[in-house]
Amino acid sequence: MAAWTREPVTVTVTGAGGQIGYALLFRIASGQLLGPDTPVRLQLLEIPQGLRSAEGTALELIDGAFPLLTSIDVTDSASDAFDGTNVALLVGARPRTAGMERADLLEANAAIFGPQGRAINEGAASDVRVLVVGNPANTNALIASSHAADVPRERFTAMTRLDHNRAVAQLALKLEVPVAAVHGVIIWGNHSATQYPDVTHATVDGRSATDLVDEEWLEGVFVPKVARRGAEIIEVRGASSAASAANAAIDHVYDWVNGTGDGWTSAGVSSSGENAEAAAGYGVPEGLVCSLPVRSVDGEWRVVPGFDEGPIAQAHIEASVAELVEEREAVRALGLLPG
Ligand code: NAD
Numbered sequence: 656m657a658a659w660t661r662e663p664v665t666v667t668v669t670g671a672g673g674q675i676g677y678a679l680l681f682r683i684a685s686g687q688l689l690g691p692d693t694p695v696r697l698q699l700l701e702i703p704q705g706l707r708s709a710e711g712t713a714l715e716l717i718d719g720a721f722p723l724l725t726s727i728d729v730t731d732s733a734s735d736a737f738d739g740t741n742v743a744l745l746v747g748a749r750p751r752t753a754g755m756e757r758a759d760l761l762e763a764n765a766a767i768f769g770p771q772g773r774a775i776n777e778g779a780a781s782d783v784r785v786l787v788v789g790n791p792a793n794t795n796a797l798i799a800s801s802h803a804a805d806v807p808r809e810r811f812t813a814m815t816r817l818d819h820n821r822a823v824a825q826l827a828l829k830l831e832v833p834v835a836a837v838h839g840v841i842i843w844g845n846h847s848a849t850q851y852p853d854v855t856h857a858t859v860d861g862r863s864a865t866d867l868v869d870e871e872w873l874e875g876v877f878v879p880k881v882a883r884r885g886a887e888i889i890e891v892r893g894a895s896s897a898a899s900a901a902n903a904a905i906d907h908v909y910d911w912v913n914g915t916g917d918g919w920t921s922a923g924v925s926s927s928g929e930n931a932e933a934a935a936g937y938g939v940p941e942g943l944v945c946s947l948p949v950r951s952v953d954g955e956w957r958v959v960p961g962f963d964e965g966p967i968a969q970a971h972i973e974a975s976v977a978e979l980v981e982e983r984e985a986v987r988a989l990g991l992l993p994g
């Protein structure tokens with residue numbers, strides 16, 4: 656007799672045989688993605704070459720005897736993997752290696768996301784929520800959503816929570832305070848070296864962060880440190896970040912489903928629909944997937960409007976938004992956007 660008291664939620668993870676997949680799946684199975692009362696049905700997607708690795712991970716998931724894990728399916732069929740899915744984590748994509756920018760992955764990875772968008776459109780549950788992790792995450796999310804005409808664009812998001820967490824951690828390290836003392840950081844723009852980690856509205860133990868650190872450190876150390884942290888990890892570790900990326904994916908979805916309360920966080924969200932006006936207020940044109948300050952209310956990400964940005968921040972944000980526009984044009988030219 657089943658011991659579960661709630662209906663299982665179907666979670667699809669692509670690239671399940673890869674590094675992030677390995678760091679992510681056990682945490683999902685243990686209840687950290689959706690909460691301790693929600694059973695999970697896992698549907699794992701891989702390409703044929705990755706299937707054995709994903710199947711091995713599935714064996715280990717069984718051996719974890721997770722009380723919340725109701726089933727695991729491993730497949731190389733996108734339509735099977737996204738069938739009935741409620742939460743789709745699009746991780747499967749090539750990572751960059753030393754010396755590359757994330758945009759260099761556009762040609763290699765972008766073609767993955769149109770077919771997956773279509774499979775989500777055709778088979779996912781009506782409440783599906785999508786987080787794109789595979790790089791370049793913002794533009795890949797845009798491609799996937801463009802191929803899913805029946806799913807509201809707001810349901811397709813890109814992960815900039817890792818950048819957000821990095822910014823919180825760097826500020827806490829600098830001020831020698833626990834990370835829990837830091838609130839109100841914002842990541843603006845693209846998950847790339849042009850992103851703008853912004854502490855203008857952040858507080859540390861209730862005090863304004865800008866009273867505690869000087870402009871020279873912010874511009875000269877903090878901003879490049881956070882924006883280039885992915886490259887630093889690749890250089891030092893010899894491989895792209897994995898456990899911290901998985902951790903950020905958990906944070907993103909947990910907050911999306913459970914709400915953010917009074918504060919805000921950062922996520923790459925569509926600047927269309929309900930969020931178009933607030934995004935336009937920050938100079939983000941309609942239809943991009945851009946990192947912005949967001950609150951999760953009733954299961955929807957809503958851009959927090961009305962932050963007053965000074966000229967330095969504004970220049971950073973404009974540059975990152977311009978890069979997103981360029982990436983959109985590049986994938987349009989590659990024929991990866993419908994219409
Ligand atoms: P990895 O190479 O270890 O794993 C990727 C997996 O995806 C492989 O097993 C591969 O077989 C699979 N795959 C490739 N194409 C696929 C497809 N069409 N369908 C399903 N699976 C497919 O890489 P990783 O370290 O797990 O990183 C995955 C992606 O996440 C990379 O693009 C990386 O740059 C990105 N990433 C993003 C962030 C972020 O903050 N947004 C952080 C870290 C990594």
Ligand code: LMR
Nearest residue numbers: 751757790885886895896
């Ligand atoms: C990261 O930020 O660590 C990932 O996007 C991997 C990368 O290529 O930087």
